[in-house]
Amino acid sequence: MSTMPVSSSTLLPLELVDKCIGSRIHIIMKNDKEMVGTLAGFDDFVNMLLEDVTEYESTPEGRRITKLDQILLNGNNITMLVPGGDMPE
Amino acid sequence: MADEFENIPSITVKEPLDLVRLSLDERIYVKMRNDREIRGRLHAYDQHMNMILSDAEETITTIEIDEETYEEVYRTTKRNIPMMFVRGDGVILVSPPMRTS
Amino acid sequence: MNRKEALSSFIQQIHGRPVVVKLNSGVDYRGVLACLDGYMNIALEQTEEYVNGQLKNKFGDAFIRGNNVLYISTQKRRI
Numbered sequence: 001m002s003t004m005p006v007s008s009s010t011l012l013p014l015e016l017v018d019k020c021i022g023s024r025i026h027i028i029m030k031n032d033k034e035m036v037g038t039l040a041g042f043d044d045f046v047n048m049l050l051e052d053v054t055e056y057e058s059t060p061e062g063r064r065i066t067k068l069d070q071i072l073l074n075g076n077n078i079t080m081l082v083p084g085g086d087m088p089e
Numbered sequence: 090m091a092d093e094f095e096n097i098p099s100i101t102v103k104e105p106l107d108l109v110r111l112s113l114d115e116r117i118y119v120k121m122r123n124d125r126e127i128r129g130r131l132h133a134y135d136q137h138m139n140m141i142l143s144d145a146e147e148t149i150t151t152i153e154i155d156e157e158t159y160e161e162v163y164r165t166t167k168r169n170i171p172m173m174f175v176r177g178d179g180v181i182l183v184s185p186p187m188r189t190s
Numbered sequence: 191m192n193r194k195e196a197l198s199s200f201i202q203q204i205h206g207r208p209v210v211v212k213l214n215s216g217v218d219y220r221g222v223l224a225c226l227d228g229y230m231n232i233a234l235e236q237t238e239e240y241v242n243g244q245l246k247n248k249f250g251d252a253f254i255r256g257n258n259v260l261y262i263s264t265q266k267r268r269i
Contacts, residue, residue, distance in 0.1 A: 018193055031214060033260075041196025047230075049197045053263075057216070068210075069265040072200060074230055077214060077260065102224050105231040108253045118249070138255055181213065181258050184237070184249040 017042060017081060024085025025050075030077045033057050036085045037071070046075035109134050112185035117142075119175065120182040124150040127175065137177035145170045201226060204264055209234075213258045217241050221252065223262070230256030 020039045027035040027048070037050030053068040102108050112131050119127040119140070129145030149166045204223050211219040211232055218241075221234035232254040239247035 021193055021196075029260075041193045041200070043194050043197050047197065049200050068261075068263045070200070071261040071263040072197070072204075072230075073261045074256075074259050076257070102233050104227050105225055105233040105253055106227070108224070108233040108251055177255070178257070180255045181215075182219075182249075182255070183253040185251050 014044075014046070016083070017046065020081070020083050023083065026082040026085055027073070027078055028080040028082070030079050033077075035071075035073065037068075038085075040070075042075075046078060046081075048073045048075065048078075106136065108185065109138070109183055112183070116144075116186055118182075118184045118186075119180060120184075121175075121179045122181060123179070125179075126150075127173075129170075129173070135177070138175075138180045138183070139177040140175040140180075141172070142170075142175060143172050145173050204262070207264055210263045211254060212260045212263065213254075214260050215258070218243075219252065219254065221249075224251070226262070227256070230259045230262075232256065232259065232262065 017039075021041065023039065024036060025039045027037075027050075029035070034056040035050065035053055036056075037053035040049040040051050042048040050071050050073055051069065053071050055066040055068060057064045057066070102111070109131075113133075115131060116128060117131045119129075119142070121127065126148040127142060127145050128148075129142030132141040132143055134140045147168050147170060151164050151166070153162045153164055154160070155162055205225065207223055209221065209223045211221075211234065213219070217239060219234060219237055219239055221237035224233040224235050226232050234252045234254065235250070237249040237252040238245055239249070
């Protein structure tokens with residue numbers, strides 16, 4: 001790899017995720033599911049360990065909410081990560 | 090290395106695929122995508138969960154909406170297949186026969 | 191890599207514990223986690239299959255192919 005003149009302001013995408021460890025994070029999945037939880041850790045595939053999670057699913061009967069203590073979330077179906085744990089609208 | 094003690098043949102399940110290895114030559118249940126299920130004798134498998142099954146019975150579940158009552162009607166169709174190859178990417182779950190408990 | 195340690199210690203710690211495995215299809219499997227690999231392939235014991243919250247099936251042991259897995263969860267409370 002050539003040494004790029006990395007300015008101190010550039011941040012690798014995963015470094016941003018790393019900065020979220022210990023805080024609330026909002027995750028948007030491919031299949032319209034959303035999760036909010038405290039990020040405890042993640043790996044190179046962005047599989048994530050989350051705590052005190054709320055899962056939001058939209059079903060024909062309306063939105064379903066599930067509370068989970070601790071989950072290992074498969075990174076495969078993640079589309080977006082939003083720092084901060086605001087409720088999805 | 091201390092790990093050499095672990096070479097003793099055991100029936101422990103150390104990784105998920107061991108569960109499948111223990112089911113070789115047994116009748117297994119396979120749940121597939123597209124609402125298909127297969128019961129058959131497992132002859133071979135690989136790391137993708139491609140499998141060879143014999144004396145297999147395939148069950149296909151379809152949901153039809155009754156035109157008049159709008160009720161959902163589950164319909165299952167079965168067929169027997171003497172020998173088949175199952176492509177691993179369609180597999181959801183594999184269960185060995187219940188062990189006598 | 192500190193961020194990975196939390197994941198690997200969780201993975202070690204959940205062996206033998208009751209878990210809920212949720213698939214992308216929405217189906218839940220409850221059982222005791224026997225083991226797990228890097229593809230998120232899972233071996234479960236005393237497995238119960240829940241579709242729309244209703245018990246549909248029971249398996250002594252079950253292998254779940256990792257690509258179907260949405261998450262593995264410990265200790266669940268439903269609202």
